[in-house]
Amino acid sequence: MSPYFVILLLGFIAVLQTTLVPLILPGPVRPDLMLLIVVGWGVVHGNGQAALWGLGGGILLDLFSGTPFGLHSLSLGAVGLLADSLQTNFFRSNILMPIVMMFVTTLLYHIGQAAAMQTLGYAVNWASYIFGVVLPTCMLNTALSPLVFWLLRRLDHVVRPRLTW
Amino acid sequence: MLDLFRSRSGFALLLVALVFIGIVLRFTGQMGLVEDVSFGVFAPVQSVLLDLTNGVRNLFGGFRDVNELRAEVKQLQDQLNKSTIDSVRVRELEIENTELRDQLGYKQANPDYLLSGSTVIEGRVLGQDPSALVNYVVIDEGRAEGVGLGMPVVTPAGLAGRVTEVGTHWARVLLLTDPSSSVNAVVQSTRATGIIQGQGQGSDLLVMRYLPLGEAVKEGDLILTSGIGGSFPKRLVIGQVIKVNQRETDLFTEAIVRPSVDFSRLDYVLVMKKFTPTDITTEATPTPTPTVTRTPTRRPPPTATPQQ
Numbered sequence: 001m002s003p004y005f006v007i008l009l010l011g012f013i014a015v016l017q018t019t020l021v022p023l024i025l026p027g028p029v030r031p032d033l034m035l036l037i038v039v040g041w042g043v044v045h046g047n048g049q050a051a052l053w054g055l056g057g058g059i060l061l062d063l064f065s066g067t068p069f070g071l072h073s074l075s076l077g078a079v080g081l082l083a084d085s086l087q088t089n090f091f092r093s094n095i096l097m098p099i100v101m102m103f104v105t106t107l108l109y110h111i112g113q114a115a116a117m118q119t120l121g122y123a124v125n126w127a128s129y130i131f132g133v134v135l136p137t138c139m140l141n142t143a144l145s146p147l148v149f150w151l152l153r154r155l156d157h158v159v160r161p162r163l164t165w
Numbered sequence: 166m167l168d169l170f171r172s173r174s175g176f177a178l179l180l181v182a183l184v185f186i187g188i189v190l191r192f193t194g195q196m197g198l199v200e201d202v203s204f205g206v207f208a209p210v211q212s213v214l215l216d217l218t219n220g221v222r223n224l225f226g227g228f229r230d231v232n233e234l235r236a237e238v239k240q241l242q243d244q245l246n247k248s249t250i251d252s253v254r255v256r257e258l259e260i261e262n263t264e265l266r267d268q269l270g271y272k273q274a275n276p277d278y279l280l281s282g283s284t285v286i287e288g289r290v291l292g293q294d295p296s297a298l299v300n301y302v303v304i305d306e307g308r309a310e311g312v313g314l315g316m317p318v319v320t321p322a323g324l325a326g327r328v329t330e331v332g333t334h335w336a337r338v339l340l341l342t343d344p345s346s347s348v349n350a351v352v353q354s355t356r357a358t359g360i361i362q363g364q365g366q367g368s369d370l371l372v373m374r375y376l377p378l379g380e381a382v383k384e385g386d387l388i389l390t391s392g393i394g395g396s397f398p399k400r401l402v403i404g405q406v407i408k409v410n411q412r413e414t415d416l417f418t419e420a421i422v423r424p425s426v427d428f429s430r431l432d433y434v435l436v437m438k439k440f441t442p443t444d445i446t447t448e449a450t451p452t453p454t455p456t457v458t459r460t461p462t463r464r465p466p467p468t469a470t471p472q473q
Contacts, residue, residue, distance in 0.1 A: 003176075011207070018292035018303075019211045023218055026429030028297040028367040048173055055180035062187060063203045065294050066301035066329070066337055069191035073184045110297075117298050123344040124298065125366050132367030133297045 010053065013037055014060040029136040031144050032106065034061055038076055039105050040148040042083025043098040045156050054080030067113075068120055075112050079105050095146070102145040106138040197332060204335040208305055211291040246321040249425075250402060253387065256353065257400055284439035285319075286310055288336070290431045300343035300365055302326075302431060307334045315396065317437045323402035323425035324348070324390060325434055336436070341403070342369055342428055350403055351391035357381035358391050361403055361422065369428055371404060376418040382406055388422050398437070 017033045025031075034057045042050030058073030065072060086101055111134065118124045190196045288304030306312050308331050316328045318338045326346065330337035339346055344365035350373060351358050359376040376382055386406045392399030404424040411418045 012210075014295075015207055015210050015214060015292075017295050019214050020218060022293040023215070030297075034295075048177075052173065052177055052180060055177065055184065059180070059183060059187065060203075061295045062184075063200060064207075064292060064303070065296055066299050066339070067294070067296050068188070069196070070184050070188040072295065073180075073187075077180075077184075113296065114298060122298065123365070125344075125364060125368075128364070128368055129298070129366040137297070 006053065007056065010034070010037075010057040010060055013057065014064060017061065018064045028133045029140060031140050032109070032137065034058070034072075034076060035079065035106060035109055036102070036141055036144060036148045037152070038080045039083045039102055040145065040152040042080055042086070043101065044149060044152040046084050048084050050080035050083045051077055052080070054078070067117065071113055071116060075109055075116070078112070079109050082108075095149075098149060099142055099145050103138050103142045106141045107134060110134040110137065200330075200335075201332045204303070204332055208291055208335060212289070212305070215289070215291070243321055250321070250323075253353070253389065253402055254400065257389075260353075260356075285435040285437050286312065288312075288318075288434050288436055290434060291335070298366060299345075300340040300363060300428070301329070302338050302340065302434075304336050304338060304434060304436070305334065306436060307332045307336050309333050311438050312336045312436050313438075317397050317401070318434050319401060319437060320426050320431070320434055322427070323404065324397065325426050325428070325431065327396065328436065338434065340428055341371060341424055341426070348397060348403065349391045349393040350388050352376070352382045352406075353387040353389055354383075355381055355386070358393065359417075359420075361388065369424070370407070371422040371424055373406070373420040373422050374417060376420060378411065378415070378418055381418055382409055382420045384409060386420075388420075 013033050021030050021033065038050050038054040038057060041053055054076035055073050058076035061072035061076070062069045082105060083101065086097075111130075114124045114126070114129055114134075187196070187199075190199065286306055288306040290302045291305050292303050294301040304318075312328055312331055314328055314331055318325045318327055324341060326338045326340040326343075328336050329339040340363070341348065341361065342363040342365060344363050346361075346363045348361040349358065350361040352373075357376050359373045359381075361371050361373050363371055373382070373388060384406050388403045388406065390397040390399055390401040390403060402425045404422040404426075406420045407423050408421040409418060410421070
């Protein structure tokens with residue numbers, strides 16, 4: 001897949017995440033589109049590309065965000081790396097495992113970010129954050145993951161013969 | 166050299182290097198040009214997306230009657246908000262009048278102003294922060310339009326936040342609900358002062374801390390900005406108390422406040438341009454009131470003539 005197409009795709013996802021999603025779902029519980037795409041691509045395609053997508057997509061989210069720069073890029077890069085490594089260890093036909101992995105990666109992603117923010121001196125109300133934001137977001141991402149996996153699998157079938165890496 | 170970056174590991178190395186460069190630039194405050202370029206690219210896309218979404222909303226909203234009703238509701242809501250603000254000011258004037266009558270020779274230096282009388286600039290909210298840990302929005306007005314750091318951001322319903330980052334044609338606004346937001350506030354009825362802080366991370370409520378023990382606050386009280394510190398003008402509506410927390414062992418009282426602004430539906434905000442935040446750390450004698458062009462807006466309400 002052309003890197004330029006990937007950059008455009010990630011840019012579009014970042015715009016959707018910051019503009020459209022809050023409009024449709026006002027409130028702190030929203031689907032993490034970038035995380036869904038990164039983990040989904042790791043599950044569907046693997047081959048180390050999800051980590052790159054995570055880093056690139058995270059850089060774009062960091063530009064939009066008021067959090068310390070690097071928070072999204074490093075956390076999404078790590079999650080992408082995890083998705084890539086897990087993809088190689090499980091059968092692709094096992095749909096339950098990727099869905100469970102989406103739940104786990106969302107949990108790790110948000111808790112990791114909160115821990116990093118607290119380390120940097122930001123106030124984090126853990127109880128409220130985990131029960132009010134993280135767990136509902138995990139469930140939302142998990143519910144959306146089959147659709148995302150299906151879409152990315154279609155994309156993978158289209159681009160796989162033309163991989164540049 | 167280029168071959169290195171064509172490989173996957175080389176590209177990953179490049180991205181990691183970009184991340185660390187970004188961290189250093191943000192930390193040293195040199196991120197301006199990069200953010201200007203990125204918002205210059207993304208802001209038009211965001212505007213188009215917002216317009217499309219609103220267009221689709223209107224289309225599925227159906228008929229012209231529905232749109233007219235919606236406009237009428239908005240107009241009535243604006244009038245209600247304005248009336249609420251006006252009634253707050255009337256009450257403030259009554260209290261002020263009583264205080265002045267009690268203190269002979271006291272000169273009240275606080276300006277009285279109407280939101281519509283202040284120099285404000287309307288900004289469209291382009292997007293919200295992708296992280297649930299913080300509460301920021303980005304608006305489409307920046308340095309070129311006269312927006313500056315620290316400027317209060319309001320809506321007709323009340324105080325929304327303040328500007329924390331400014332680019333050429335964009336600005337980042339820290340909302341009141343963010344945990345790092347602190348505003349000096351006053352209880353309208355008792356004049357007890359405290360600090361309003363956001364709770365963030367899923368909560369759209371505010372907490373007012375450091376209130377004196379006793380009858381300083383009760384449920385239903387209106388909370389306004391106090392103007393202490395000079396960061397915000399006085400008498401901007403913040404919200405209403407919904408719960409008071411006070412235990413016998415506490416040194417201070419806490420109150421949970423529901424903000425007057427609906428932060429989940431922020432489409433447009435007003436940046437108060439003419440208000441210059443006072444930096445009390447550089448002043449020998451801190452100025453107690455903000456620098457705002459003073460325009461008398463109404464005569465004090467008539468008071469009952471004391472019977473002799």
